[in-house]
Amino acid sequence: MKLTGAQILIKCLEKEGVEYVFGLPGGAILPTFDALYDSKLKFILVRHEQGATHMADGYARATGRTGVCLVTSGPGATNTVTGLATAFMDSVPVVCITGQVATHAIGSDAFQEADVVGITRPVTKHNYLVKDVKDLARIVREAFYIAKTGRPGPVLIDFPVDVSRAEMEFEWPENIYIRSYDPSPADSTDLSKAQIEKAAKAIMESKRPCLYVGGGAVVSGAHTEILELVEKTGIPITTTVLGLGVFPETHPSSLRMLGMHGTHYANYSVQNSDLLIAVGARFDDRVTGKIDKFAPHAKIIHADIDPASISKVVKVHYPIIGDIKPILKALNGLVGDLRPQMKDWLAQIEAWKKKHPLKYDQSGDQIRQEYVIEKIGELTKHKAVVTTGVGQHQMWTAQWYGFTKPRSMITSGGLGTMGYGFPSSIGAKLGRPDETVICIDGDGSFQMTLCELATAAYYKVGVKVFIMDNAHHGMVRQWQELFYRRRYSGCELGPSNPNFTKVAEGFGILAIRVEEKGQVIPAIEKALAHEGPVLVHVLVAKEDNVYPMVPAGHALDQVMDMA
Amino acid sequence: MKHTISVLVENHFGVLARVVGLFSARGFNIDSLAVGETHDPTVSRMTIVVHGDDRIVEQIIKQLNKLIDVIKVEDLSQGEIIDRELVLVKVKADTAVRNEVMQIVNTFRAKIVDVNPESLAIEVTGGESKIDAMLELLAPFQILETVRTGLIALARRKALEAPPQYPQQKKDTQKAKTRAGASGKRVNVTK
Structure with missing residues (x-):
C-alpha cells in the first residue's frame, strides 16, 4: 500500500517508539498534522514553538529518551532555534521536524519560507532537508540514531510540503549504516x-x-x-x-x-x-x-x-x-x-x-530564596525532578536543593537559556508522570515562556512552579552591584511585573501567594499535595547575592563570600 | 602557521557549507579552497589552506571529524606533501617587451595560452614558491588579471585511507574487495 510522506513520517515516529510529540501546526506542515490525527502518538499543543523544543528537551533529560517536536516552516522553525541551541550546548537528544515550503519554491522568498537548514546548522548535531520522499524513512531513522548515540544532540529534519504529499510504498529500514559516523570512536579498543x-x-x-x-x-x-x-x-x-x-x-x-x-x-x-x-x-x-x-x-x-x-x-x-x-x-x-x-x-x-560551609543569612523577616529552596529539598526528600530557569534562583537551586538522584536537575547549563525551566518541567512531568516535578523559576525567566501555563492547564500536567520574585533580573543586578558601581541599568522588573497569582488563575491554575516566611512551608506542602499544576508566587528578598562567587576572570580559589 | 588540510566528504549538497562554517564561526579566513569529486563519485575531496593558531586549527580539525558528512580529515602540514596550483595570468606585453616576458615563461615552464597585441595570457602550475616567484618577476610588466584554482595537495608517501563503501556501491562494483583497515562500522540499531 502506498503512503504519503506525511504518513510515512508519522509511521517512522511510531516505529522509533516515540511517545509524545510537542508542537504547533501551520501551513507547510498541515499534511503531517493530518496524518498525526490518525496516529496513537500523544500530541502536546504548545503556545510557542520555543516551548515545544524545551519540553522535548526536558522530556529527554528526565527520561533519557529522545524528545520530539513538530512545527511549521518559517517563523515556526525559527522559533525553535533557541531551544535547539540549548539542547545542543547540553548534549540533549532531540529530533525537531520543521515544515518547509514546496521544493520548487525553496529559494523564492515564498510565504513562511526560511533557510532553516542554514539557520540551524551551527546549533544542531546534524540536520537534513528531505528532497525526495524515497529518502524520508532512512533520514528519520538516521536522525534518531545520530541524536541518541555518541555525544547526543539535537537533529533537525526540514520537511517540504510537497514531499509530505508525495506517495510511495513504505519500507522501514531495519538497519542503517552511516559510513562517516562512528559514535564511539575508541570504545573498547x-x-x-x-x-x-x-x-x-x-x-x-x-x-x-x-x-x-x-x-x-x-x-x-x-x-x-x-x-x-x-x-x-x-x-x-x-x-x-x-x-x-x-x-x-x-x-x-x-x-x-x-x-x-x-x-x-x-x-x-x-x-x-x-x-x-x-x-x-x-x-x-x-x-x-x-x-x-x-x-x-x-x-x-x-x-x-x-x-x-x-x-x-x-x-x-x-x-x-x-x-x-x-x-x-x-x-x-x-x-x-x-x-x-x-x-x-x-x-x-x-x-x-x-x-567555609555553604551558608545564608537566616535572620530577619525577608524570605530568602536559599531558605525556600532548602525547604523544598527537605519536603521532597531531595528526590524530586527539579527544573530551573537561569540566574540567581538557578545557582541557589544548585547549591541548596541537595540532589541525590541522576536526571533530577534539569537546567540550561551551557547556553544559559532564561525561560527554559517552566516548559522543560512540563516535558519532564509527562516523561516521568509518577514523580514530583518542580520548577524553580525567577520572575524574569518565567515571563519569557509563561504562555505555556495554557499547555500545563489544558493537559493537566501536575508541575509545581515556584516563582522566586525578587523584582529584578537578579543575577544582572548582582553583577551591576558588584562590578558596575550599583548602576542598575535595565534590570528592574518590579514596577512592571504582573500579579502572578492572577495570571495563573486566569489560565485556570491553582495559585498560592507567599509574602511571609511563615507561609513558606505550608505553601510548599499545599503545592505538593495538589494533583494538578500549581503556581506558588514567593516574594523574596529583592537585593540578595549568590555567594560564594568567583568573579569572572579570577582563579578558582579567589572566592568572594558574604561578610 | 600555515595549514593544508585535506578533507574527504560525502558528495552531497550542503556539505561545503558545514565545513566552511567551522572556519568562519571562529573568524578564520580561508586562504584557498579547492573541491572536486574523487575517483569514487560519492566522495569529494576538499583541500583547505588556512593560516592560524595551531591549537585552534587542531580544534577545527577535531570538529571537522565530528561532522556527520565528513569521512576523513588530515592536516597535511604534518608531513611531506605534493602541492600544486594552477594560475592564469594576463600580463601587459606589447611587442617591445614580449620576448622578455616569454623568457620568464620559459624559465618557469609555464605556457602562453593566448596572445593579444597588448597582452599575453599565461598558464602556470606549481607549488606556492614557484608561482610566487614567477608572479613577482611578471609584476614589473603590469599584471592585468589573475585567477588561481587554489592549492590541491596529496601526502607524499601514505594515502588517506579509502572510505568504506555503502552496500549498494559494493553490489555495483563487482570487484569490491574488502579494503584493509576500513573504519566504517555496520551498525544495527534494531530495538
Whole structure:
C-alpha cells in the first residue's frame, strides 16, 4: 500500500517508539498534522514553538529518551532555534521536524519560507532537508540514531510540503549504516584499555586526587560506577551543574558543585589537587575560572566520549575516549583504597568544609530564596525532578536543593537559556508522570515562556512552579552591584511585573501567594499535595547575592563570600 | 602557521557549507579552497589552506571529524606533501617587451595560452614558491588579471585511507574487495 510522506513520517515516529510529540501546526506542515490525527502518538499543543523544543528537551533529560517536536516552516522553525541551541550546548537528544515550503519554491522568498537548514546548522548535531520522499524513512531513522548515540544532540529534519504529499510504498529500514559516523570512536579498543591502565596507575600514585564529574556521566548512566569508584577509593568528588544528582550530595565524599558559584571546599580541592579526574565534563569557563591558574599542581585525566573535548581548554595528560560507564567499570577493577595515602588531604578538605560551609543569612523577616529552596529539598526528600530557569534562583537551586538522584536537575547549563525551566518541567512531568516535578523559576525567566501555563492547564500536567520574585533580573543586578558601581541599568522588573497569582488563575491554575516566611512551608506542602499544576508566587528578598562567587576572570580559589 | 588540510566528504549538497562554517564561526579566513569529486563519485575531496593558531586549527580539525558528512580529515602540514596550483595570468606585453616576458615563461615552464597585441595570457602550475616567484618577476610588466584554482595537495608517501563503501556501491562494483583497515562500522540499531 502506498503512503504519503506525511504518513510515512508519522509511521517512522511510531516505529522509533516515540511517545509524545510537542508542537504547533501551520501551513507547510498541515499534511503531517493530518496524518498525526490518525496516529496513537500523544500530541502536546504548545503556545510557542520555543516551548515545544524545551519540553522535548526536558522530556529527554528526565527520561533519557529522545524528545520530539513538530512545527511549521518559517517563523515556526525559527522559533525553535533557541531551544535547539540549548539542547545542543547540553548534549540533549532531540529530533525537531520543521515544515518547509514546496521544493520548487525553496529559494523564492515564498510565504513562511526560511533557510532553516542554514539557520540551524551551527546549533544542531546534524540536520537534513528531505528532497525526495524515497529518502524520508532512512533520514528519520538516521536522525534518531545520530541524536541518541555518541555525544547526543539535537537533529533537525526540514520537511517540504510537497514531499509530505508525495506517495510511495513504505519500507522501514531495519538497519542503517552511516559510513562517516562512528559514535564511539575508541570504545573498547586496546588503545583505550591502555589509557585506562595508565590513568589507574596515576590514581593509585596520587596523594591529593579530586573527581570532577559532569553531564556526560548522567547521559552515560554511570551513577552506580561513580558511587563504586568513590566508595572504593575514598576520592572526594565535585560535580558541575549538569552533573548534579549523579552522585548524592548527602554522601560524606561529596564536595557539591564547583565553579563560579561552587562551594569553597570544591574549588579549593580542585585547585590544590595533584590529580584531577574529569569525567564527562568539558572544562567550561564557569567551572574553571581563569584558565592559566586552573588546578596548577594537577595532572589531568579526562574521560569523555567526544574527542574534540579533549585538550580543548586545558592540556590533558591522560585522555580516555569513550562511553563513561564502561570506562569507569574497567577503571574500578584497577584501583583500590586510597584513604591511607590521602589522610592529610582528606583532613585538609574536612577543615575547609568546617571553615567555609555553604551558608545564608537566616535572620530577619525577608524570605530568602536559599531558605525556600532548602525547604523544598527537605519536603521532597531531595528526590524530586527539579527544573530551573537561569540566574540567581538557578545557582541557589544548585547549591541548596541537595540532589541525590541522576536526571533530577534539569537546567540550561551551557547556553544559559532564561525561560527554559517552566516548559522543560512540563516535558519532564509527562516523561516521568509518577514523580514530583518542580520548577524553580525567577520572575524574569518565567515571563519569557509563561504562555505555556495554557499547555500545563489544558493537559493537566501536575508541575509545581515556584516563582522566586525578587523584582529584578537578579543575577544582572548582582553583577551591576558588584562590578558596575550599583548602576542598575535595565534590570528592574518590579514596577512592571504582573500579579502572578492572577495570571495563573486566569489560565485556570491553582495559585498560592507567599509574602511571609511563615507561609513558606505550608505553601510548599499545599503545592505538593495538589494533583494538578500549581503556581506558588514567593516574594523574596529583592537585593540578595549568590555567594560564594568567583568573579569572572579570577582563579578558582579567589572566592568572594558574604561578610 | 600555515595549514593544508585535506578533507574527504560525502558528495552531497550542503556539505561545503558545514565545513566552511567551522572556519568562519571562529573568524578564520580561508586562504584557498579547492573541491572536486574523487575517483569514487560519492566522495569529494576538499583541500583547505588556512593560516592560524595551531591549537585552534587542531580544534577545527577535531570538529571537522565530528561532522556527520565528513569521512576523513588530515592536516597535511604534518608531513611531506605534493602541492600544486594552477594560475592564469594576463600580463601587459606589447611587442617591445614580449620576448622578455616569454623568457620568464620559459624559465618557469609555464605556457602562453593566448596572445593579444597588448597582452599575453599565461598558464602556470606549481607549488606556492614557484608561482610566487614567477608572479613577482611578471609584476614589473603590469599584471592585468589573475585567477588561481587554489592549492590541491596529496601526502607524499601514505594515502588517506579509502572510505568504506555503502552496500549498494559494493553490489555495483563487482570487484569490491574488502579494503584493509576500513573504519566504517555496520551498525544495527534494531530495538
